[in-house]
Amino acid sequence: MKKTTLAALAVVALTSMSAFAADTSKLVLPGDITLEQATRVIEAAKAKAKQTDTLMNIAVVDAGGNLKAFARMEGAFLGSVDISIGKAKTARLFNMPTKDLGALAQVGQPLYGIEVTNRGLVIFGGGELLRDKSGTIIGAVGVSGSSVENDMAVAQAGAAGL
Amino acid sequence: MKKTTLAALAVVALTSMSAFAADTSKLVLPGDITLEQATRVIEAAKAKAKQTDTLMNIAVVDAGGNLKAFARMEGAFLGSVDISIGKAKTARLFNMPTKDLGALAQVGQPLYGIEVTNRGLVIFGGGELLRDKSGTIIGAVGVSGSSVENDMAVAQAGAAGL
Amino acid sequence: MKKTTLAALAVVALTSMSAFAADTSKLVLPGDITLEQATRVIEAAKAKAKQTDTLMNIAVVDAGGNLKAFARMEGAFLGSVDISIGKAKTARLFNMPTKDLGALAQVGQPLYGIEVTNRGLVIFGGGELLRDKSGTIIGAVGVSGSSVENDMAVAQAGAAGL
C-alpha cells in the first residue's frame, strides 16, 4: 500500500476519533458507572482506611469488568495493586462479593479450584458489587492492603459512598 | 472456619444466585446486545460465508468486550478461533473496525507496535462494530478464516444482519 | 521482497484457500462434531436452563478440544465465559466429565494440583463428553452460571440433545 494511502487512512481514523469524542452517549451504555461515581467510591474507601489506620489499594471496575479508577495510598502493599483490581473484577465476573465466592471455593467445597480460571481470580474478601438506585449492577470495588476483615470493611464503605 | 459455617455460606451464596436469576434486568445494563441479536449476526455472517464459498470462525462480543456468541463452520481454520474473538474484542476496545486500527499500526505509522498490548490485539481487517438503531455501540463481530477481504465482507454482512 | 513477488504469493495463498473451501472433507476428520450438532447441544442446554430458571454460559468443543460454538444467556456470569469453555476443554482433554476429574484432584487425591496445568483446567462439575451413536467421543460441552449441580444438569441436557 502506498504511503499516501496509509496517510489518508490515518486521517480518516483520526477524524472518526474526533467524531466519536463529540458524543460519548454512543460509546457507553446508559447507566454504566461514571468516573465521578468511581471517584466517590475511592474517596469513601480512603476515608474509611484512614479511620481504621490502614493503607489500601482501591480499584473500581465498570459493568463490563474493565478498570475505571484506581488509587494506591502511601505505603500500601505493591502486591495489592494486582489483588485489588482482581477483587473488583472477580466480584463483577460472578455478581457476588469475593468473600461469598471464596466460601464456595474452599477445600471440599463445590467451586474448589475456580481461582485458576479467568487468568486468576481472587477468592477472599474485599471485592464488593456497586449497584445503582434501582439495584442494577454498574461495577465493583476491590480493596487490598490489610487483613481481609479490614479490606472488606473498606470496600463496603467505598460501595456505600457511591 | 467450621464445616457447618461453610455449608451455611454456600447456601447463602446459592440462594443469592437464584435471586439474581429471577431478575436479569439487575445484571446487565439496558441496551447491551442480546443473545438473540448476537445469533442473528452469526447467521447473517454464515449466510455470506456460504455465498462466498468460505469457511469462517465468527465471534460476537458485547458492549463490555466479553464474548457473547461464537460459531466455527466445518473446516474453518482452528487458528482462527482465537483470531476471530481477538478481532471482535479489538474492534470494541478501540471503537473502530480492525482494518482502521491496523492502518495506524503499520511500519512507520503512529501506532506501530500496538498489537502487543492488551495481551495481543488483531490488527488486520475482519472486526466490525455493532451499533443499535441510535448508533450506540453494543458490541462487535470478528470473522476469520479466509483472505482479509473475505473476512471483512463476512463481518460486515454479519453486522448488517443485526 | 519485491512487490510483484508478494502479490504472486498472495495469489497462491488465496487460491489454495479457495481450493480448501471447495472440499471441506479434506479439512476435518470424518465424524467430528458439526456446527449443526453443536448448535443442537446449545439449544438443548438453553431449554434446560430456562426450565430451571438459571442463566448460563454454554460452550461446545470438537474432538480436537477446539471451540466450536458458544452462547452466553442474558445476565449470565461474565466470569463463566472462561469457565464454560474451560469445562468443555477439560472434559475432552481427559475424556471424562469434569466432576470425575475433580474428584481425583482434591486434596490428598492422586491428581491434586492438576488444575494449574494446560494454562488452567476446571475441576468441578459441568463439563460433559459428547459421543456419537457408536460411542465415539466427538467433543464436549461445558456449562457455567449457577450451582455446580445446576451446571451439571444443564450440561447433561445439552449432551442429550446431540
Added chain:
Amino acid sequence: MKKTTLAALAVVALTSMSAFAADTSKLVLPGDITLEQATRVIEAAKAKAKQTDTLMNIAVVDAGGNLKAFARMEGAFLGSVDISIGKAKTARLFNMPTKDLGALAQVGQPLYGIEVTNRGLVIFGGGELLRDKSGTIIGAVGVSGSSVENDMAVAQAGAAGL
C-alpha cells in the same frame, strides 16, 4: 497444622500489619510520588483532555514503576486501560518518554523488537516522566485515547500539573 497455630500466626501477621500502618515512612522511599501528587497529575491531564475534546485513560506509576493512580473518562477506549498503564510503565522502565523509546524501536533501528519484552511495552508517544523539583524521577504518566499527538499533549499537561 493445628487450628491454634494458625490463629497465632494470623495474630502475628495482623499485628505486624498494624505496626507498619502506623509509620508509612518505613514503607516507601523518601520523595516517591504521593497519591496527592498523582491525583494532581490526573486532574491536570483531564483538564487538558476536556479542552482538546478527547476521551482519555490516564495512568500514573511511582518511582518503582508500580501503578499509583488511574482514571478512565466516559467513553474512552477500553483498550487504552492497558495502553495507558503500559505507557507510564514503559517511560519509567527506560527513563525516557515513550516516543523516544519508540524511535529506537522502529524497523532498522537499534532496539527493534523491544516491545515484546517486559510482557509488552508501548513504543509510541503518550508516556512521560514525572520529576520532582530537583529533577529526580519520581514516576511517570501514561495517556491513551486519541491520536498519538493528542495523547502526548495530554500526558505532558499532566506532568506539568505535578
